[in-house]
Amino acid sequence: MKPLCDKYAAKLVAQKICDPGTPIIGGLDADLVWNHDDDRNEELAKVFEGLTINSLVFARPAEPYATIVDFLASRYPGTIRPEDTETRTFLHDIPVADEFSAEAIIKNLKRRKSVIIPGEGIVSYGTVTPEQGFVFYSSTIFSCFVLFFSDYLAAARRGEIDDEYRTVFRKVVAMLPEPRQDIPSFIHEGLGKEDIILEAMAESGRYVVSYGLVDSFFGNISYRHGNTVYISQTGSSLDELKGCIDPCPMDNSTTHGLTASSELSAHEDVYRRADVNCILHGHPKFSVIMSMDCDKVDCPNRGQCHIKCTECRTVEGVPIVPGEVGTGPTGLCNTLPPAIAGPGAAIVHGHGLFTTGVADFEEAFVRMLETENRCRELYFERLKELGESI
Numbered sequence: 001m002k003p004l005c006d007k008y009a010a011k012l013v014a015q016k017i018c019d020p021g022t023p024i025i026g027g028l029d030a031d032l033v034w035n036h037d038d039d040r041n042e043e044l045a046k047v048f049e050g051l052t053i054n055s056l057v058f059a060r061p062a063e064p065y066a067t068i069v070d071f072l073a074s075r076y077p078g079t080i081r082p083e084d085t086e087t088r089t090f091l092h093d094i095p096v097a098d099e100f101s102a103e104a105i106i107k108n109l110k111r112r113k114s115v116i117i118p119g120e121g122i123v124s125y126g127t128v129t130p131e132q133g134f135v136f137y138s139s140t141i142f143s144c145f146v147l148f149f150s151d152y153l154a155a156a157r158r159g160e161i162d163d164e165y166r167t168v169f170r171k172v173v174a175m176l177p178e179p180r181q182d183i184p185s186f187i188h189e190g191l192g193k194e195d196i197i198l199e200a201m202a203e204s205g206r207y208v209v210s211y212g213l214v215d216s217f218f219g220n221i222s223y224r225h226g227n228t229v230y231i232s233q234t235g236s237s238l239d240e241l242k243g244c245i246d247p248c249p250m251d252n253s254t255t256h257g258l259t260a261s262s263e264l265s266a267h268e269d270v271y272r273r274a275d276v277n278c279i280l281h282g283h284p285k286f287s288v289i290m291s292m293d294c295d296k297v298d299c300p301n302r303g304q305c306h307i308k309c310t311e312c313r314t315v316e317g318v319p320i321v322p323g324e325v326g327t328g329p330t331g332l333c334n335t336l337p338p339a340i341a342g343p344g345a346a347i348v349h350g351h352g353l354f355t356t357g358v359a360d361f362e363e364a365f366v367r368m369l370e371t372e373n374r375c376r377e378l379y380f381e382r383l384k385e386l387g388e389s390i
């Protein structure tokens with residue numbers, strides 16, 4: 001258990017959502033072990049007595065996330081309600097506790113996957129492995145980031161930004177890392193062989209995560225070779241894809257798809273419609289934020305935009321489509337493939353970005369990075385148009 005606690009503490013740091021030395025992860029086997037000693041461990045240990053869990057994650061987020069989370073907690077006392085897909089699928093909403101105590105943590109984690117304690121940090125848990133706590137923690141950070149920037153743009157549209165928000169926003173923007181422009185080196189040769197395909201997919205997954213274009217648990221990747229689609233398994237970590245890729249024949253001849261990504265049918269349909277051979281899917285933050293920006297004041301679909309939006313919106317030629325996770329009638333398996341076939345990129349509302357490539361993953365990756373960087377520029381251009389300078 002200790003090595004697993006260490007592993008996910010290191011991943012929180014590697015993904016730059018926690019500073020080195022800050023994550024506290026406890027795991028329960030025969031005994032309760034911690035990744036390191038801390039004077040708060042005694043109080044956190046009591047949480048194991050009140051919940052049926054086997055691991056606990058607690059840390060103050062790195063900046064600018066700590067500032068964002070504390071600001072949102074003061075703005076929305078009690079509960080933060082982001083509207084992105086990670087919240088909808090995993091978190092539902094994010095409770096805010098009023099103090100750092102086992103009692104407050106237990107009360108909130110009984111009904112939700114994570115809890116924010118203002119000024120202290122975020123607590124999450126796992127029932128099987130510390131990986132779950134890591135996923136809920138990083139998802140909480142993602143959702144808060146998206147909400148903080150979405151709310152600000154929406155307030156600018158209404159002309160309702162107050163001085164406190166403006167001050168905190170400027171502080172956060174000043175702490176954002178520079179957008180990445182450099183392109184890593186990709187496998188170009190030998191993509192006709194299965195072992196090279198698997199290696200190229202694992203490599204691309206690591207790049208998408210290390211460039212901050214997705215939190216590792218989310219997103220998916222596929223490669224089409226002949227009539228076979230190689231796709232990452234559902235619930236696999238994009239930066240640890242070795243052994244987690246399923247070959248799925250496109251003729252539906254076998255019972256494949258049990259472990260394959262839940263987006264397999266969307267990927268297959270893209271391959272049927274377009275002469276492309278690879279697909280990347282991530283959750284780049286500004287692409288998600290821009291997909292939720294809307295200038296319609298009174299839209300009857302408000303609140304249901306992710307399913308019902310009928311506006312044909314684009315970001316620089318990249319279409320934004322509604323679509324739920326999965327294969328239902330309003331699923332992205334129906335909305336995404338026709339949208340992405342032409343431009344090679346499409347954003348699913350409040351969810352994430354899909355890109356395609358013909359020869360290898362570099363093309364799809366470059367498209368993903370450029371789209372995200374352009375969305376980030378566009379975000380600040382829109383603010384400027386609305387009279388909000390940085």
Ligand SMILES: [Zn+2]
Nearest residue numbers: 218219351352
């Ligand atoms: Zn996704």
